[in-house]
Amino acid sequence: MLKKSKKTNAEPKVSTSPLSMVDRTIIGDQIYIEGNIRGEEDLLIEGSVKGRIEMKAHHLTVGSKGQVEAEVNAANVTISGKLEGNINATGRVEITKSADFNGEIKAKSISVEDGAYLKAVIELEREPTQKTVPLGKPETKAPSEPAKEPIILAGKDSKGN
Amino acid sequence: MAASATDLSQMDLNRHSGLEVYTSNALKLFMEHLNQHPQSKVLDVGPVCQENIRFFANRVWKHYVCDLFIRLDRYIRKGDPVHQIWKELDYDPESFDGILVWELADRLDEQDVNRLVTLCHSMLKPGGLAVVMVMGDQIASSETRSFVVGQNYRIYLRPQPHLELPLRGRQNRDVLSMMAPFIPAKSFICRPGFMEFLFRRE
Numbered sequence: 001m002l003k004k005s006k007k008t009n010a011e012p013k014v015s016t017s018p019l020s021m022v023d024r025t026i027i028g029d030q031i032y033i034e035g036n037i038r039g040e041e042d043l044l045i046e047g048s049v050k051g052r053i054e055m056k057a058h059h060l061t062v063g064s065k066g067q068v069e070a071e072v073n074a075a076n077v078t079i080s081g082k083l084e085g086n087i088n089a090t091g092r093v094e095i096t097k098s099a100d101f102n103g104e105i106k107a108k109s110i111s112v113e114d115g116a117y118l119k120a121v122i123e124l125e126r127e128p129t130q131k132t133v134p135l136g137k138p139e140t141k142a143p144s145e146p147a148k149e150p151i152i153l154a155g156k157d158s159k160g161n
Numbered sequence: 162m163a164a165s166a167t168d169l170s171q172m173d174l175n176r177h178s179g180l181e182v183y184t185s186n187a188l189k190l191f192m193e194h195l196n197q198h199p200q201s202k203v204l205d206v207g208p209v210c211q212e213n214i215r216f217f218a219n220r221v222w223k224h225y226v227c228d229l230f231i232r233l234d235r236y237i238r239k240g241d242p243v244h245q246i247w248k249e250l251d252y253d254p255e256s257f258d259g260i261l262v263w264e265l266a267d268r269l270d271e272q273d274v275n276r277l278v279t280l281c282h283s284m285l286k287p288g289g290l291a292v293v294m295v296m297g298d299q300i301a302s303s304e305t306r307s308f309v310v311g312q313n314y315r316i317y318l319r320p321q322p323h324l325e326l327p328l329r330g331r332q333n334r335d336v337l338s339m340m341a342p343f344i345p346a347k348s349f350i351c352r353p354g355f356m357e358f359l360f361r362r363e
Contacts, residue, residue: 110214110215115231119228120225120226122223123218123223124215
């Protein structure tokens with residue numbers, strides 16, 4: 001069922017943290033929605049949703065029981081359940097180890113836990129360009145240095161087998 | 162509040178404390194190749210880790226991730242035929258400038274390795290590069306590890322305890338043989354038996 005997790009004032013807020021405690025609507029695990037969702041508060045989906053989700057200033061969470069097939073526009077997105085579709089996030093996308101995601105992600109930043117079931121195309125807002133260290137000048141503090149010269153490829157391994 | 166790049170680096174450093182680490186010349190050359198293509202597309206077959214997503218997403222046009230390690234693990238656990246994982250690599254021919262195969266081949270039998278190589282050959286653009294690793298006897302273990310890319314092409318081998326995959330223990334010559342459709346471009350010995358390979362599609 002649809003629930004409000006907390007009552008606060010009615011001013012719209014921009015959600016910036018996955019742990020934000022602003023107003024949040026919950027779509028319970030016995031709910032199936034087909035169609036478009038637009039919201040001005042955070043949303044937690046534990047049920048099934050198919051369609052389009054628009055909540056550009058807010059945080060969408062797909063809970064561990066959630067199953068979503070949708071195009072998503074949100075400020076931040078956290079996925080712990082199943083989501084198939086494309087995400088366009090102005091902020092952060094967080095994918096936990098219980099997530100199953102298939103689709104495209106465009107976001108400012110991303111975090112992914114080891115163990116997430118992922119098939120994705122990822123485009124992030126670029127950080128400032130990083131310099132490439134020229135080949136042949138490895139770090140002096142490296143505990144293990146690879147060979148500087150390529151070895152000749154031949155049908156033998158390093159043991160001569 | 163979002164962590165800054167410096168904060169993240171320190172966090173990564175803390176997470177990597179105590180892990181095996183080396184500097185990857187193959188990855189350096191791979192990135193130099195990609196830098197020549199302003200709209201480069203790269204496929205990483207996993208294991209997925211956020212450091213690598215961040216690394217590649219900041220350096221290539223489009224970063225594709227299809228974690229075949231975790232799919233392989235799930236198919237094996239369920240007792241499903243492993244060859245079904247190949248339906249996941251449903252990308253168009255000549256889609257990618259580079260493919261990161263890492264040590265996936267070492268987790269597959271001969272038949273599936275051949276399928277992997279055929280698919281990689283098809284998905285790579287002409288002139289595209291594939292990165293392949295072979296861990297060798299001294300490092301290889303049944304424990305699966307992700308190749309976490311750090312600063313200056315440092316690679317940290319982070320255990321993935323949630324993955325239980327078989328290890329075939331391939332050697333240098335086995336890799337060269339299985340990658341026969343490609344041109345061997347470069348190879349580097351990281352440790353005795355632990356090698357990185359770059360293969361180029363003609």
